[in-house]
Amino acid sequence: MKHLMTALLLGLLLTACGNATEAGKEQAANTETTEATETKPEAKTVSQRAEGIAVGEQAPDFELKNVDGKTYSLAGIKDANGLAPKGYVVIFTCNTCPFAVASEQRIIDLHNKYAPQGYPVVAIQPNDPAIQPGDSFEAMQERAEEMDYPFVYLFDEGQEVYPVYGATKTPEVFLLDADRYVKYHGAIDDSVRDPEGVEEKYLENAINALMKNETPHPPVTKAVGCGIKA
Template identity: 70%
Template sequence: MRHLIFLSALALCLALTSCGEVPAEEQAEATTATEPEKTEETAEAKTVAQKADGVAVGEKAPGFELKNVDGEMYSLDNIKDANGEQPKGYIVIFTCNTCPYAVASEQRIIDLHNKYAAQGFPVVAIQPNDPAAQPGDSFEQMQERAKEMDYPFLYLFDEGQKVYPEYGATRTPEVFLLDMDKVVRYHGAIDDSVRDPEAVEEKFLEKAIESLQKGEAPAPAVTKAVGCSIKTV
């Protein structure tokens, strides 16, 4: 075991060295314009940096102050549950208007809030895409969609794309379940079938919330799903 830790530490040093060469804003993926002469090492380091800079399960979630579709500013400190109480936890979901996986998950996100906000776990949706890269995700379009679908949850705009890199989010939809102390307890997918609600067999997120309600650690604490890369210019 000690051997393993030593090796991990060695790898960590190497990883940190390569992370250090990459400015934080280089993490942005997808449509980011990078100079063509960038080598594959840089591309790899970007991926590493993305992981290293995100928040891990067990760590305190980064704070934020973001504008909701109603024009009000919200932070983890002023969000209440459906009873107007201090939440027992927060279902933070990076999602958007335009990604087909997000669209396929929309009703599930509404249902999650309707089921759990009264139990102390409100959904806090954050739209991370830059509208300059994805015009369908402008603040106005967000307002329109929220109105059209009568979103019962907060739909916040990550203006300037400051928040998603701090969480280490890479795709939509992507969930971070926080406990009452704002510690990340689960990270990943809503369930095991993001594309098709009919084919869901395991509701990872609901299981994680129920674990927290029982005072247990969610297992699995991390899951993955295919999603749309977060869009930047």
């Protein structure tokens, strides 16, 4: 009988320990789940993503504020003769990027050369001034006046245009035909920092090809510049 009582008591003790162990495991699991839930970072919503338009695709029109305070769309822009353009030289650029500053006179010269032939420059400033104060609308106005820009200098204030085009750099070019189809995308030339070192004028060659009803070659080059601040 004594041995029987001892066995029963030992069995009860083992059962109690097993239950306590299972309860401990369950409590630990619940604790881990709670901690994981509490420490898991919230997912960030990406409101803009640069999808981009490829050569041969039609670029969207837009309405953006110019440094003169007026709103412009591609449909409302005229060439130097006051006529509907044969194409558009859309250039994403800014005040502050060294690459853009080094290209500034080239952009002015391009407009002065090709706007009378039907291909005006349409400059767009895509940077967020909260990140890059030197690219505020007021700073854009000052720079346009200082350099006497002969072209529109538009502010992508809501940063809605550059992601749709797929621009990532300043400067970056999209050459469009009269119907807004992209015919060339990339760099102005092969020496963005040094105008004296230019050997191949990609953009000029592309415009000249369009004027002859030819396909630009190359149709795409790598844009070299500063990343757009967003």
